[in-house]
Structure formats: structure tokens, C-alpha cells
Amino acid sequence: MRPAQTRSEAGLTWARLDDGAVLVGEVDDLDLRPLGILLPLDENWPIRLAAADSIRRALIDRTADPPLSRQRRDRLKRALRCVDAIASGASYRDVATAFFGTRRLQAEPWKTSSIKAQVVRLTAYGRKMVGGGYRELLRGRSR
Incomplete structure (x- = not known):
């Protein structure tokens, strides 16, 4: 199912996924527009930040290491x-x-x-x- 999208005045598109995650950017065209990730500031912040960096490296840099050997x-x-x-x-x-x-x-x-x-x-x-x-x-x- 496609997430519902809302466009802000600044031109960003916000999409809330079924699991509660929020994507910021143009969901239809990830290669042409930036994508954002909102991370909660909780006790798992370092883990979430590392996971977000892995996503960035996989999607943008294409240099992500496999998570496990x-x-x-x-x-x-x-x-x-x-x-x-x-x-x-x-x-x-x-x-x-x-x-x-x-x-x-x-x-x-x-x-x-x-x-x-x-x-x-x-x-x-x-x-x-x-x-x-x-x-x-x-x-x-x-x-």
C-alpha cells in the first residue's frame, strides 16, 4: 500500500508509513530529490543513527557493508x-x-x-x- 503524502509549503513531501516511520522528500522519485529520516531521541539513538547511516550509504553512496559477514x-x-x-x-x-x-x-x-x-x-x-x-x-x- 502506498503511504499517504502531504506536501509542505517548503516543497517537501512528508509520508507516514504504516509502522509510524516518517519519510521526508519526494517518495516517488528518490533519485532526483533528497530523502530525510526522522529519528527519535531515545536510548536507542546511537543504534538508530548507525542504521540511518547504513541506509544512506546503501541508497546514495552504494558503499554499505553487509551487516553480517x-x-x-x-x-x-x-x-x-x-x-x-x-x-x-x-x-x-x-x-x-x-x-x-x-x-x-x-x-x-x-x-x-x-x-x-x-x-x-x-x-x-x-x-x-x-x-x-x-x-x-x-x-x-x-x-
């Missing part, structure tokens, strides 16, 4: 898969088998396995992310 994205995906599997009743061994295969698991005793430790760490990381730790990704501080 491929390695971090892959780790996050595996961690969330671990949480889903454990919540569905799978054991750590089941998860490890799905990730690494039966042959690799048989190479060392399960009780002291480095693979078991890795799955436990991934699950703990996934639980942290699900429990609100994903906000740390926005702050650029999550490992």
Missing part, C-alpha cells in the same frame, strides 16, 4: 537451527548428526566430543539470540 550469518543460522531442533525434541547428538554426519560423530567418543561441545555452544548462542540477544546484532556487538 558470511561466517557470522552461517553461525547464526546454525544456532537458530539448533534451537528449533532442541525445541522439537531432538537431542544434541541428533543435531550433530544432521550437521556433521554419522561418520564424523563416530570418529571420537560422544561424551568428550568437540562436535558435541560445538553443538552445545551453538544452542546456547541461539537461545541467547531468541531471548533478545538479536538486538546486539543491531549494535554491532554480538559474537
Whole structure:
């Protein structure tokens, strides 16, 4: 759905999106007219400012870095898969088998396995992310 637009006397167009965000500029023609972002001055100001700068770099400079490296994205995906599997009743061994295969698991005793430790760490990381730790990704501080 297209946001409702209001034109000010100064020639700026204000558009309020369904989620409450306000865009300032010419919404129809972003390449020809400047676009503004209004940010609330709250406790998340630094995060919002960094996100706005990322948007600017992506839209205008075309130099924005990906928010997460491929390695971090892959780790996050595996961690969330671990949480889903454990919540569905799978054991750590089941998860490890799905990730690494039966042959690799048989190479060392399960009780002291480095693979078991890795799955436990991934699950703990996934639980942290699900429990609100994903906000740390926005702050650029999550490992």
C-alpha cells in the first residue's frame, strides 16, 4: 500500500508509513530529490543513527557493508537451527548428526566430543539470540 503524502509549503513531501516511520522528500522519485529520516531521541539513538547511516550509504553512496559477514550469518543460522531442533525434541547428538554426519560423530567418543561441545555452544548462542540477544546484532556487538 502506498503511504499517504502531504506536501509542505517548503516543497517537501512528508509520508507516514504504516509502522509510524516518517519519510521526508519526494517518495516517488528518490533519485532526483533528497530523502530525510526522522529519528527519535531515545536510548536507542546511537543504534538508530548507525542504521540511518547504513541506509544512506546503501541508497546514495552504494558503499554499505553487509551487516553480517558470511561466517557470522552461517553461525547464526546454525544456532537458530539448533534451537528449533532442541525445541522439537531432538537431542544434541541428533543435531550433530544432521550437521556433521554419522561418520564424523563416530570418529571420537560422544561424551568428550568437540562436535558435541560445538553443538552445545551453538544452542546456547541461539537461545541467547531468541531471548533478545538479536538486538546486539543491531549494535554491532554480538559474537
